Amino acid sequence: xxxxxxxxxxxxxxxxxxxxxxxxxxxxxxxxxxxxxxxxxxxxxxxxxxxxxxxxxxxxxxxxxxxxxxxxxxxxxxxxxxxxxxxxxxxxxxxxxxxxxxxxxxxxxxxxxxxxxxxxxxxxxx
Amino acid sequence: xxxxxxxxxxxxxxxxxxxxxxxxxxxxxxxxxxxxxxxxxxxxxxxxxxxxxxxxxxxxxxxxxxxxxxxxxxxxxxxxxxxxxxxxxxxxxxxxxxxxxxxxxxxxxxxxxxxxxxxxxxxxxx
DNA sequence: TGTTGACTTAAACCATGGTTTAAGTTGTAT
DNA sequence: ATACAACTTAAACCATGGTTTAAGTCAACA
Numbered sequence: 021x022x023x024x025x026x027x028x029x030x031x032x033x034x035x036x037x038x039x040x041x042x043x044x045x046x047x048x049x050x051x052x053x054x055x056x057x058x059x060x061x062x063x064x065x066x067x068x069x070x071x072x073x074x075x076x077x078x079x080x081x082x083x084x085x086x087x088x089x090x091x092x093x094x095x096x097x098x099x100x101x102x103x104x105x106x107x108x109x110x111x112x113x114x115x116x117x118x119x120x121x122x123x124x125x126x127x128x129x130x131x132x133x134x135x136x137x138x139x140x141x142x143x144x145x146x
Numbered sequence: 147x148x149x150x151x152x153x154x155x156x157x158x159x160x161x162x163x164x165x166x167x168x169x170x171x172x173x174x175x176x177x178x179x180x181x182x183x184x185x186x187x188x189x190x191x192x193x194x195x196x197x198x199x200x201x202x203x204x205x206x207x208x209x210x211x212x213x214x215x216x217x218x219x220x221x222x223x224x225x226x227x228x229x230x231x232x233x234x235x236x237x238x239x240x241x242x243x244x245x246x247x248x249x250x251x252x253x254x255x256x257x258x259x260x261x262x263x264x265x266x267x268x269x270x271x272x
Numbered sequence: 273t274g275t276t277g278a279c280t281t282a283a284a285c286c287a288t289g290g291t292t293t294a295a296g297t298t299g300t301a302t
Numbered sequence: 303a304t305a306c307a308a309c310t311t312a313a314a315c316c317a318t319g320g321t322t323t324a325a326g327t328c329a330a331c332a
Contacts, residue, residue, distance in 0.1 A: 124240075283322100
């Protein structure tokens, strides 16, 4: 079974090493093994977990909620329904945020159009 | 010409009054008038400007950049090109963020599907 | 043998984006 | 006359999400 160093994990997910250490300290990455020298060893499973954390972070889930989710994973099958419920609610929140951003983008497009037209006028006035 | 109080502005844009005051202090809402008693009076133009700030905030533009944009608006027509450039870059950044969120959403959907299937299995095992 | 690079920890530090508090002013309703 | 609601300010306070620093360990290489 392959293991990854923290620098490899950092490179794979484009997350600073300091952030990975911070996540571990916050409980988002439980049970990370160490070698004899105390260095972190990320198994494939730990890498997948880090991938999950990054995915939730990318969709703006707060650290405290990610921690709850990870705690439920560690707790086992009895938390399946809680996890499902959390992911469904989170999905809705993400869709809402995407909708808001998409709507706000229209306001930005209006400005781009307006500025572009005004620039054109100015150049025609030469 | 109609004027709005801070509570009306707050209600219209779903932004707390304290945040509006904070934005003004940060320079995001310049030239807001006051009545004799020192209360803020938002003209239609100021309301539109607040709408712009909210739009940029909704798309995660940092306060410092919003301030730069507003400063350019106040500065006048000579900054047209700078504003156009900023909005075009911002639009790209927003589209990138939406893309990242949309991609990450797939990871969440995978979990929802997996959990749903496992729940089904458990219920079939009755 | 010593020095470099890749790590470790705990603790301090930081930026961002507000919110809350305290004390005061004004206009209106009782 | 008074009390309440709706404001005002400056300053303090706060949460979130990290980043940076300092001091140390270890393996490998020159």
